[in-house]
Amino acid sequence: MQCPTHVYADVVVARAAGRIDFAGAQVLEDALRDAIAPEAGVRGIVVDLEHVDYISSVGLRVLMVASKAMRARKAVIAVASLQPVVAEIFEISRFHHVVDVRASVRDAVGAVSPHALAAYDAAGAADIP
Amino acid sequence: MKRIRFWGTRGSIPVALTAEGVRRKLVTALRSASGRTFANDAEIEKFVEGLDFADHGTFGGHSPCVEIETGGPDFVVCDLGSGVRPFGQDTLARSGGGPRTYHVFMSHVHWDHIMGLPFFTPAYIPGNKVVIYGGHAHLEAALRRQQEQPSFPVDFTTFRADISFVRLEPGKVHDIGGMRVLLKLQRHAGDSYGFRFESHGKTVIYSTDSEHDLGNRKETDAFVEFFRGADVVIFDAMYSLADAISVKADWGHSSNIAGVELCHAAGVKHLCMFHHEPANDDASIARVLADTRRYEEICRTGAPMKVSAAYDGMEIDL
Numbered sequence: 237m238q239c240p241t242h243v244y245a246d247v248v249v250a251r252a253a254g255r256i257d258f259a260g261a262q263v264l265e266d267a268l269r270d271a272i273a274p275e276a277g278v279r280g281i282v283v284d285l286e287h288v289d290y291i292s293s294v295g296l297r298v299l300m301v302a303s304k305a306m307r308a309r310k311a312v313i314a315v316a317s318l319q320p321v322v323a324e325i326f327e328i329s330r331f332h333h334v335v336d337v338r339a340s341v342r343d344a345v346g347a348v349s350p351h352a353l354a355a356y357d358a359a360g361a362a363d364i365p
Numbered sequence: 366m367k368r369i370r371f372w373g374t375r376g377s378i379p380v381a382l383t384a385e386g387v388r389r390k391l392v393t394a395l396r397s398a399s400g401r402t403f404a405n406d407a408e409i410e411k412f413v414e415g416l417d418f419a420d421h422g423t424f425g426g427h428s429p430c431v432e433i434e435t436g437g438p439d440f441v442v443c444d445l446g447s448g449v450r451p452f453g454q455d456t457l458a459r460s461g462g463g464p465r466t467y468h469v470f471m472s473h474v475h476w477d478h479i480m481g482l483p484f485f486t487p488a489y490i491p492g493n494k495v496v497i498y499g500g501h502a503h504l505e506a507a508l509r510r511q512q513e514q515p516s517f518p519v520d521f522t523t524f525r526a527d528i529s530f531v532r533l534e535p536g537k538v539h540d541i542g543g544m545r546v547l548l549k550l551q552r553h554a555g556d557s558y559g560f561r562f563e564s565h566g567k568t569v570i571y572s573t574d575s576e577h578d579l580g581n582r583k584e585t586d587a588f589v590e591f592f593r594g595a596d597v598v599i600f601d602a603m604y605s606l607a608d609a610i611s612v613k614a615d616w617g618h619s620s621n622i623a624g625v626e627l628c629h630a631a632g633v634k635h636l637c638m639f640h641h642e643p644a645n646d647d648a649s650i651a652r653v654l655a656d657t658r659r660y661e662e663i664c665r666t667g668a669p670m671k672v673s674a675a676y677d678g679m680e681i682d683l
Contacts, residue, residue, distance in 0.1 A: 290663070293626055294579050296607075297579070300611055325660065330605035330606065
C-alpha cells in the first residue's frame, strides 16, 4: 500500500493505492499523521480511494481516529472516488454516516475550501500521479 | 457435541414482538399470498417457509442463554439470561422427571446474563445438580444478590437443587461434562469471559459481550488463536463497526465486521451473530445479516464461511 500526500492550500489530499489491510492501515495512519496535527493548520483532509480495492476494519478505524481529531478542531475529513466494493464496505460498516463520502477528489476539495479548489485546479493533471 | 440450541439471543434487555409488529408481518404475508390458493396445510407451510425470515419469524426475544447438546446425560448451557426460563421448562420435559445435572457457563454477571435464574425451575427441584462455572470471583455473590429483598421475593436459599460454584482459570484446560473447556478474558466493563468447548472433534466458541480493537495485533492474535478452526463461533455483533468504534466505543461490544475478520483469520466454519441490539427490529437484523454475508464474500480468501444471525429457537447441528 502506498499513500503519498499532496497539499492544495489548506487541504491535504492523500492518494492511497492498494489494499488497506492491517499493514496498509499503518501506511495510511503514517500518511495522515502530520495533516491531523493541530499545528498543521489543515482545514480538510481528502483521502482518494480510487486505487484502493479493499479497506479493513483497521483501516476504517484509522479514518475514524482522523475524523475525531479533525472534528475536534472544526476541520473535516472526506473520502473520494470509492471503488464499488469499497463503497459497499462503507455502507456495510455504516461508515458513510461517519465520514463524508464524495464522488471525486475535486468535489471533496471544493467542499472544504475554495482556495484549495483553486490550487487543485491550477495544479491540474501534472500533480496527479 | 451434537447441537447448539438458542434460548435467548438479544443483548442488554429482552425484547418482545409487539402487536403492531405481528400485524405488519401478517399484512406482508397476505400481500405476498395475494391471488394464491392453498390446497392444504402443507402448501401453506411451504408458502410461509418461502417468505423472508423477518416476515414470518422473529429474532426475539430473550436475553442470552445458549444450550450445547453434548450427547451425554448432562445439560450444558451458557449464561442465565431470560432464555433460561423456557430452557428449564424444556429440559424438564426432556428429562422425564428424573434428577439431572446442569453445567452452567457464565460469561459475566451483568443483569441481562443472570436475570433468568430466579425463573429456572430445575433449580427448585431436589435431586437436581446445578454447577455454575465462571472466571469471576464475585459470581456467586452476584447471583445471590439479585434475589435479595426488595429486588425479588424468592431468596436464593429457596432453591432445592444442589447448587455449586466453580471458578475457572483462563488459559487452562478444564474437563467438564465430557468436554474440553477453555476460558478467555475479554474486554468488557467488569470483564467477561469467552468459552471454547471441544468434544468429539467439534469446537464451539461462545464469545459474547466482548469488544475488539483489531488494530491491537497482540490482542487480535490471541483471539484468532482462541477461535482457531472452530465449527461455530457465537459472536457479539451488537453494533455496526461505525458505532462500535465511535459513539459506542468502550461500551464493551463488537460488530459484524470484526466478527467476519476474526473468524476468517481463524479459519472458522460458521460465524453466528449474537447479542442483538434491542433497538433493532427484525427487518434491521435481517439487513445486517445480508450485509455481513456480503462482507464475508468481499474479504473471503479461502473457503466460504457460513454466516447466520441467531434467533430464539434456532438450532445448529454440529
